[in-house]
Amino acid sequence: MKKKALIFGVTGQDGAYLSKFLLNKNYVVHGVIRRSSSINTFRLNDVYKEPFAKKRNFVLHYGDVTDSLSVLNIIEKVRPTEIYNLAAQSHVAVSFDIPEYTTNADALGTLRILEAIVKVDKKIKFYQAGSSEMFGKVVEKPQNENTPFYPRSPYGVAKVYSYWITLNYRESYKLFACNGILFNHESPLRGETFVTKKVVKGLCRIKNNKQKKLYLGNLYSKRDWGHAEDYVVAMWKMLQNKVPDDFVICTGKQYTIKKFINLVAKKLKIKIKWRGKGINEKAYDQNNNCIIECHQRYFRPAEVDTLQGDYSKAKKVLKWKPKKNLEDLINDMISYELKQISK
Ligand code: NAP
Ligand code: F7E
Numbered sequence: 001m002k003k004k005a006l007i008f009g010v011t012g013q014d015g016a017y018l019s020k021f022l023l024n025k026n027y028v029v030h031g032v033i034r035r036s037s038s039i040n041t042f043r044l045n046d047v048y049k050e051p052f053a054k055k056r057n058f059v060l061h062y063g064d065v066t067d068s069l070s071v072l073n074i075i076e077k078v079r080p081t082e083i084y085n086l087a088a089q090s091h092v093a094v095s096f097d098i099p100e101y102t103t104n105a106d107a108l109g110t111l112r113i114l115e116a117i118v119k120v121d122k123k124i125k126f127y128q129a130g131s132s133e134m135f136g137k138v139v140e141k142p143q144n145e146n147t148p149f150y151p152r153s154p155y156g157v158a159k160v161y162s163y164w165i166t167l168n169y170r171e172s173y174k175l176f177a178c179n180g181i182l183f184n185h186e187s188p189l190r191g192e193t194f195v196t197k198k199v200v201k202g203l204c205r206i207k208n209n210k211q212k213k214l215y216l217g218n219l220y221s222k223r224d225w226g227h228a229e230d231y232v233v234a235m236w237k238m239l240q241n242k243v244p245d246d247f248v249i250c251t252g253k254q255y256t257i258k259k260f261i262n263l264v265a266k267k268l269k270i271k272i273k274w275r276g277k278g279i280n281e282k283a284y285d286q287n288n289n290c291i292i293e294c295h296q297r298y299f300r301p302a303e304v305d306t307l308q309g310d311y312s313k314a315k316k317v318l319k320w321k322p323k324k325n326l327e328d329l330i331n332d333m334i335s336y337e338l339k340q341i342s343k
Helices: 013-024 068-078 092-097 099-120 154-173 195-207 228-240 257-267 312-318 326-342
Strands: 004-008 028-033 058-062 082-085 125-131 177-182 214-216 246-249 273-275 282-284 290-294
Touching: 004 013, 004 068, 013 028, 013 228, 028 068, 058 068, 068 099, 082 099, 092 099, 092 154, 099 125, 099 154, 125 154, 125 228, 154 177, 177 228, 195 214, 195 257, 195 290, 195 326, 228 246, 228 312, 246 312, 257 326
Parallel strands: 004 028, 004 082, 028 058, 082 125, 125 177, 177 246, 214 290
Antiparallel strands: 273 282, 282 290
16 A cells, blocks of 8 residues: 655645655655635646546645644545644744744644544654754754754744644654754745745846845844755655654754855856945945845844754664755756746
8 A cells, every 4th residue: 555645835845845755755645735816836836636637646635724624624534644744834034923823823733733643543653844943042053952942933932832742742642743853944946035045036137137136134144054855855754763753954064144145146157245234234246236235124023143953863863864065955046046037
């Protein structure tokens, strides 16, 4: 019998990479999508199957993690071997604007899935998409599975709840439930408003005279960026491990936003010079045109200044390590954007 995976958050960046990965492993993949007035399945174009096709290995269901009934009904109907909870309002800055909704989806959403597993079949394995944002104002460097949490946003706080409720259901009901603590991971399919996508897309468009300027926020926070394609492998490996456990997934390297911009500009052969300080710091191209400015709008009420993980445990137990480095990631993202522009 083929294994059956159910992915909440299938339309997102990770949902798309994970679907592809599991289909290649011969799984039947079920995904939960939200009803939307515009089509939101563009990331799934490669794997999408017409609803009436025979022997479908990829099936979509309407649902929402803020709706207990839909969560329970779908799990009962699909009876999956594994559930991946990737569903979340995943934008940290937006979580300050819609904290109640973020908590409902990102914290209580996890509880709803866990409760449904307990009711339907305790043997269903469960992956929870935890985040390095839980470390927030970091209390040690680098961060590993034993580093205490200090979240800095409604998003981070909601993810901490999900981490603990997953651990609690593992201990209380003996569920095979794992927390991935994933550091930032990016790709050509990254959401449009995350900083790497904004920078790569913006600079590619500026280079091709499609846009004049890019507005950003804090240039000095540091992130440990990996490639989403590598990170979905780690999610799957956690559920194939002998025992349920929690794992940090990262690259161990960190860069500032400014360094990321400089690397992208170099690849695109844009010679940039930085002038000014603080919010007035700006980047100019070789013709002295200002191409990057900072704007208060993109600063957060509380910032996570520095993140750098230690993936020793995943390396030892899961035999996982990242295959792609930052340069590979940037190359991938640039070539995708340049193709989009030429279309
Ligand atoms: P993403 O691109 O924003 O995707 C989020 C997914 O969740 C989308 O499919 C979205 O559907 C869905 N979703 C949002 N609210 C929902 C709701 N109420 N009910 C059902 N589905 C809902 O995020 P991602 O980058 O793929 O990340 C996947 C997961 O990993 C998220 O939980 C995120 O918080 C977590 N994470 C991400 C990173 C990272 O660097 N990417 C790092 C650590 C943890 P729509 O398409 O309809 O919006
Ligand atoms: O910001 C700074 C910003 O929004 C990174 C999510 O996937 O990873 C992601 O959260 C940094 C922050 O990612 C802009 O202030 C500067 O310091 O790309 P981001 P994030 O907040 O780290 C974690 C692990 C998750 O779990 C989340 O789901 O970049 N920054 N200027 C900016 N950020 C944005 N978005 N836009 C700017 O213009």
